[in-house]
Each structure stands twice: as structure tokens, then as C-alpha cells.
Amino acid sequence: MKFGVIGAGQMGGGIAQVAAQSGFDVVVHDQKQEFLDRGRGVIEGSLGKLHEKGKLTDPPEAVLGRMQFTTSLQDFADCDLVVEAIVENEAIKKELFRQLGEIVKPEGILASNTSSIPITALATASGRPTQFIGMHFMNPVPLMQLVEVIRGYQTSDDTARFVNETAEKMGKTPLSCNDYPGFVSNRILMPMLNEAIQCVMEGVAEPEAIDGIMKMGMNHPMGPLTLADFIGLDTCLAIMEVLHQGLGDDKYRPSPLLRKMVQAGLLGRKSGEGFYKYN
Incomplete structure (x- = not known):
């Protein structure tokens, strides 16, 4: 083949x-x-x-x-x-x-x-x-x-x-x-990452605590903010916008902090800084 x-x-x-x-x-x-x-x-x-x-x-x-x-x-x-x-x-x-x-x-x-x-x-x-x-x-x-x-x-x-x-x-x-917006993987994953970012914006907890709670409490191998940095915050924003536009429900609205970080060029691992700093 x-x-x-x-x-x-x-x-x-x-x-x-x-x-x-x-x-x-x-x-x-x-x-x-x-x-x-x-x-x-x-x-x-x-x-x-x-x-x-x-x-x-x-x-x-x-x-x-x-x-x-x-x-x-x-x-x-x-x-x-x-x-x-x-x-x-x-x-x-x-x-x-x-x-x-x-x-x-x-x-x-x-x-x-x-x-x-x-x-x-x-x-x-x-x-x-x-x-x-x-x-x-x-x-x-x-x-x-x-x-x-x-x-x-x-x-x-x-x-x-x-x-x-x-x-x-x-x-x-x-x-x-x-074929529906976000398919299955990103329709479920991205709103979770977006909600974690919203928690940072509202001062609910520090990024390390949010990631630690999801890792130890939910048995996730990687915390949501670490994962967002790994995927790229610009990619996360683009997918949230596809979900928001395609499904028309405000629960898919991208977090203003996510939008602001992308505007600032803080994209995660690929730019050297997102919710965490990378060498």
C-alpha cells in the first residue's frame, strides 16, 4: 500500500x-x-x-x-x-x-x-x-x-x-x-481546559494547584493547564472558537484570559511560556 x-x-x-x-x-x-x-x-x-x-x-x-x-x-x-x-x-x-x-x-x-x-x-x-x-x-x-x-x-x-x-x-x-464541531475528543477536552483557565482568571487557585487537583483527584496523567501549554494556547483558542461558532452555546465561549495570553504571544511550550515557563 x-x-x-x-x-x-x-x-x-x-x-x-x-x-x-x-x-x-x-x-x-x-x-x-x-x-x-x-x-x-x-x-x-x-x-x-x-x-x-x-x-x-x-x-x-x-x-x-x-x-x-x-x-x-x-x-x-x-x-x-x-x-x-x-x-x-x-x-x-x-x-x-x-x-x-x-x-x-x-x-x-x-x-x-x-x-x-x-x-x-x-x-x-x-x-x-x-x-x-x-x-x-x-x-x-x-x-x-x-x-x-x-x-x-x-x-x-x-x-x-x-x-x-x-x-x-x-x-x-x-x-x-x-462530523460535529470538535468531534468527540475536543468537544469534551477543550471545555475542560477552558474551565481550568477560567479558574486561573477568577483566582480560584494557582495553576500548580489546579493541575495537582486534577492529576491526583481525577487520575489524569497531566493537569489541564500543563496539557493546554503542550497543545498550544493558540490551538486551544482556535478549537474553542470552532465549538462556540459551530454549536452556538455560550458554554463554549473561550475564556478572556485564554484570548489575552494568545494576544500576548504566550502560547505554551512552543513559545517558551504559557501557564508555566519552559527552557
């Missing part, structure tokens, strides 16, 4: 790595060669660590040998499945899928790793809505078990079956849901 990935960043690189580990021939695309080189370096490092721990069935060079890195979308023409993992921007994704719909062979399936953008809207843009689906991998992809599989309004049973089987071949557990 030929597996395509658009985007060589944290998510795309992880998806590509797991696909190659699973024996698929993988094509990885990014806009610039420097992004591809950086992504390849991260994959090499990850494979090296897994090899040291004895968790790879093939040596790292064999896995890398199944991967092709490219800046040309034309290299996806004969892919059986292409997963998009680029910036969370609906207009940019729609334009990409419009191009892929014309390039990828007619029987090829297109999928998006989006965490909140409507699958049905992207499916329509692709021109092949029955062969379109959401494959929402969790971060970090090589370690996390779940793939949230999101059916658009016109996704066919054959498409859903193929994608579920592919996820299982990748060692993942696919769980299905329908």
Missing part, C-alpha cells in the same frame, strides 16, 4: 513514521526542503530511540528506506490513502484538497488529521466526498493508541472500512464518530 502524508511537522512526521514502521511505502510532502529535512531528522531520532529500546521490528534504515520526501504534490498521484496534517486553517486545507482531488488516482482516499474543522466541508472541496474521511491522530503519534475516525456526511462504508483497517495495521485503535 502507498500511504501519503502532507506536512512533515510534529503530527505529519509522526503519522509518516508509524506508517513506514507498519510496512507501508510512504510519501511525505512539505512546502520547503528545509521543513522536510527537519522532519526527517526528527523521525531518524525517534526511530533511533525505539531501536535502542528494542521496539522496532525493522532496523531504522529499513524504515527510512520506505519513505520518500518531496516538495511536489504530483508525487501523490498513485497513493491509496493521503492524510493531510497541515496548519489548522479551513481555507488552506480546502485549497490543498481541491488540488489533491485532481492529482490522486480516482480510487484513492483522502483524509484530514484536523482536530476541529468540519470534515464534510473539506470533503466537498476535494470533489470526492464519498472517499473522504477524518483521521485524527493523537500527539505524540508514535506513542498514542487512538485514531478518532470521523465520517463526513457522504463518506461511504467502504471508505470507513478501509481507513479503520489501515489504522489497525498501524497498531492503532480506531474509534468512530460523526
Whole structure:
């Protein structure tokens, strides 16, 4: 099987790595060669660590040998499945899928790793809505078990079956849901993170106490504010806005503190500071 990935960043690189580990021939695309080189370096490092721990069935060079890195979308023409993992921007994704719909062979399936953008809207843009689906991998992809599989309004049973089987071949557990704002994962998770941020804003407790209470009291492996910093506060805000707009209920209103921190450039780990400081 030929597996395509658009985007060589944290998510795309992880998806590509797991696909190659699973024996698929993988094509990885990014806009610039420097992004591809950086992504390849991260994959090499990850494979090296897994090899040291004895968790790879093939040596790292064999896995890398199944991967092709490219800046040309034309290299996806004969892919059986292409997963998009680029910036969370609906207009940019729609334009990409419009191009892929014309390039990828007619029987090829297109999928998006989006965490909140409507699958049905992207499916329509692709021109092949029955062969379109959401494959929402969790971060970090090589370690996390779940793939949230999101059916658009016109996704066919054959498409859903193929994608579920592919996820299982990748060692993942696919769980299905329908195309509503935030799907299941972020519809439940993001309001919890937003509420934790609201608690900080109202002075209910310090961030360390809020995280500690949720870790020790609810057995969460990571506190909500630590998790928000890990995801990126800008991403959290974008998803809350999708929920608020798509569902029209004020319980999904983003916390003013979340909005203010994003305006200040305090985005969490990626900027060096969010609710906590990072080196």
C-alpha cells in the first residue's frame, strides 16, 4: 500500500513514521526542503530511540528506506490513502484538497488529521466526498493508541472500512464518530481546559494547584493547564472558537484570559511560556 502524508511537522512526521514502521511505502510532502529535512531528522531520532529500546521490528534504515520526501504534490498521484496534517486553517486545507482531488488516482482516499474543522466541508472541496474521511491522530503519534475516525456526511462504508483497517495495521485503535464541531475528543477536552483557565482568571487557585487537583483527584496523567501549554494556547483558542461558532452555546465561549495570553504571544511550550515557563 502507498500511504501519503502532507506536512512533515510534529503530527505529519509522526503519522509518516508509524506508517513506514507498519510496512507501508510512504510519501511525505512539505512546502520547503528545509521543513522536510527537519522532519526527517526528527523521525531518524525517534526511530533511533525505539531501536535502542528494542521496539522496532525493522532496523531504522529499513524504515527510512520506505519513505520518500518531496516538495511536489504530483508525487501523490498513485497513493491509496493521503492524510493531510497541515496548519489548522479551513481555507488552506480546502485549497490543498481541491488540488489533491485532481492529482490522486480516482480510487484513492483522502483524509484530514484536523482536530476541529468540519470534515464534510473539506470533503466537498476535494470533489470526492464519498472517499473522504477524518483521521485524527493523537500527539505524540508514535506513542498514542487512538485514531478518532470521523465520517463526513457522504463518506461511504467502504471508505470507513478501509481507513479503520489501515489504522489497525498501524497498531492503532480506531474509534468512530460523526462530523460535529470538535468531534468527540475536543468537544469534551477543550471545555475542560477552558474551565481550568477560567479558574486561573477568577483566582480560584494557582495553576500548580489546579493541575495537582486534577492529576491526583481525577487520575489524569497531566493537569489541564500543563496539557493546554503542550497543545498550544493558540490551538486551544482556535478549537474553542470552532465549538462556540459551530454549536452556538455560550458554554463554549473561550475564556478572556485564554484570548489575552494568545494576544500576548504566550502560547505554551512552543513559545517558551504559557501557564508555566519552559527552557
